[in-house]
Amino acid sequence: NAGVMQNPRHLVRRRGQEARLRCSPMKGHSHVYWYRQLPEEGLKFMVYLQKENIIDESGMPKERFSAEFPKEGPSILRIQQVVRGDSAAYFCASSLNRDGEQYFGPGTRLTVT
Amino acid sequence: TQLLEQSPQFLSIQEGENLTVYCNSSSVFSSLQWYRQEPGEGPVLLVTVVTGGEVKKLKRLTFQFGDARKDSSLHITAAQPGDTGLYLCAGESEETSGSRLTFGEGTQLTVNP
Numbered sequence: 087n088a089g090v091m092q093n094p095r096h097l098v099r100r101r102g103q104e105a106r107l108r109c110s111p112m113k114g115h116s117h118v119y120w121y122r123q124l125p126e127e128g129l130k131f132m133v134y135l136q137k138e139n140i141i142d143e144s145g146m147p148k149e150r151f152s153a154e155f156p157k158e159g160p161s162i163l164r165i166q167q168v169v170r171g172d173s174a175a176y177f178c179a180s181s182l183n184r185d186g187e188q189y190f191g192p193g194t195r196l197t198v199t
Numbered sequence: 200t201q202l203l204e205q206s207p208q209f210l211s212i213q214e215g216e217n218l219t220v221y222c223n224s225s226s227v228f229s230s231l232q233w234y235r236q237e238p239g240e241g242p243v244l245l246v247t248v249v250t251g252g253e254v255k256k257l258k259r260l261t262f263q264f265g266d267a268r269k270d271s272s273l274h275i276t277a278a279q280p281g282d283t284g285l286y287l288c289a290g291e292s293e294e295t296s297g298s299r300l301t302f303g304e305g306t307q308l309t310v311n312p
Contacts, residue, residue, distance in 0.1 A: 090241075119299065129242070129287070131299040142299060177241050184298050185291070187232065190241035 088113045090180050090191035091160075098197045099168045107163040107194045111180030118161045119188060120153060123175040135161060168198045202226075203288055205303035213311050215277055220306045222288035223270045231271045231290040232300070233262055242287055278310045 091110040099105050111118050120132040134142040135155040146153065150168075155161040165172055175195050179188040206221045222231070230249045234242035246255050248264035248271065255262045259282075261274040271288055285307050289300040 092241075117298070121300075121302075128304040129289075129300075129302040131301070134299055145299065179241075179300075181298065185230075186298075187244055187247050188298075188300060189244060190234070192239075192241045195239075 090178060090189055092176075092178050092191035092194050094194060095192060096195050096197070098199060100199055101169055102167050105165040105168050105172070105196055107165075107176050107178075107196070108160040109163070109178030109180075109191060110160045111178075112189055115180035115182050115186075115189075117181045117184060117186065118155050119179045119181075120161075120163050121177045121179065121190075123177065123193075125174070129177065132163075165196075168196075170198050172196060173198045203290055203301055203303035205286075205288055205306050207306060208304065209307050209309075211309040211311065212278055214279055216310075218275050218278055218308070220273045220286055220288075220308070221270070222272065222303050224290065225269065226290075227268050227293045228290035229268070229293050231264055231268075231288060233271070233273055234287040234289060236285040236287060236305070242289075275308075278308075280310045280312050283308060283310050 090112055093108050116137050118135045121129045122132055123129045131145040133146050133153045138157050150166045152164045175193045177190050177193045179190045181188045203224050232247050233245045236242045246262045251266045251268045253264045259276045263272045285305045287305045289302045
């Protein structure tokens with residue numbers, strides 16, 4: 087399966103813990119996007135990365151959230167000191183180039199207890 | 200803030216009926232995508248339209264991009280239970296730099312046998 091891979095699919099964290107979400111783009115894709123889908127809301131853009139660079143992080147909360155896409159390995163979305171309001175489905179998408187079609191992974195469903 | 204408004208929000212029809220879903224904005228989009236999302240999964244790309252007035256057909260699905268590139272529609276002919284799902288429109292606005300997608304809140308379609 088050469089699609090976008092995300093893991094874990096489900097993640098449960100207690101308030102105050104850290105959450106790490108991983109995304110492996112489609113083969114050959116070097117552009118990665120993260121979106122968040124809160125309950126009863128639509129998908130909202132968070133951050134756009136290219137290998138080793140953050141291109142657009144205008145949708146990222148100012149505190150506790152960070153993202154990286156290293157030269158080797160998957161893209162990581164990191165949420166520190168999680169709160170209940172962080173509970174959501176987090177989706178990663180990848181594209182071949184900057185204006186290319188975005189293909190989504192299956193998502194990571196984060197539950198903060 | 201660019202906003203894509205989808206209508207209707209919910210649609211329940213009988214097998215064999217036709218339906219149209221609308222996606223409207225006051226902003227101009229350089230491209231617009233339609234996705235379908237199943238529960239617990241990520242959005243799956245159906246089509247991309249980029250030219251004002253463009254019409255694309257995918258079996259029983261017809262997609263149209265408005266002449267001014269501010270609106271789009273999805274028409275399904277002779278709906279089947281397998282068409283049930285959440286249909287999302289998403290666009291790349293000309294007003295924003297980068298490649299982030301702005302999503303509508305979706306149309307939940309249920310096709311009853």
